[in-house]
């Protein structure tokens with residue numbers, strides 16, 4: 558029994574070796590070559606050209622979530638290009654740029670104009686900016702104080718003697734040298750702000766050592782032309798803008 562069994566076993570082995578295919582070099586090569594199709598296309602540079610004809614809907618970035626075979630592909634924009642000739646296109650472009658420029662300029666002008674109109678003074682404020690005074694009611698040798706833009710304004714109807722006194726003075730000796738003729742338009746009318754140039758008090762008229770105004774706050778003396786003569790005030794009393802539209806009319810502002 559034993560020799561028969563051994564003979565059968567060896568026969569079976571021989572048959573098995575003969576029947577199974579031997580691993581060959583060709584098979585190994587075919588396994589190496591069978592890499593993914595997309596890699597093979599990239600390597601050969603024939604992607605899409607031979608096996609896939611591009612259409613106007615092809616995207617270089619892949620479709621349906623599938624990565625593109627060749628990301629170097631440039632999309633075809635041919636369907637968006639103008640069919641008109643070049644000069645027609647240029648005229649249209651110039652027209653559009655010019656129109657947009659005009660619209661922008663008009664909008665900017667309207668914005669700036671609105672801003673300036675809003676910021677400018679209203680009519681009632683402008684009306685307050687000027688004050689008209691009837692000079693016929695002010696006798697010679699008298700002072701009148703009026704309010705202009707929230708400040709007191711002194712109006713002095715000077716006498717002949719006061720005018721002479723104001724003119725006959727050595728201007729160089731003054732702290733703030735100013736001739737009387739530089740401070741008045743008509744010698745008989747002296748118009749100036751009633752605000753002390755030291756710290757802003759309101760001086761008292763017909764007082765002080767020089768027959769003009771005296772500031773009681775710190776003792777500044779002004780003469781009959783409103784020039785500082787004594788005390789801490791550094792400057793003469795300020796003369797505002799004014800005019801005489803008629804003989805007996807004064808407009809301040």
Ligand code: FES
Pocket residue numbers: 753754755756757758772773774775776777788789790
């Ligand atoms: S405020 Fe007039 S002297 Fe000082």
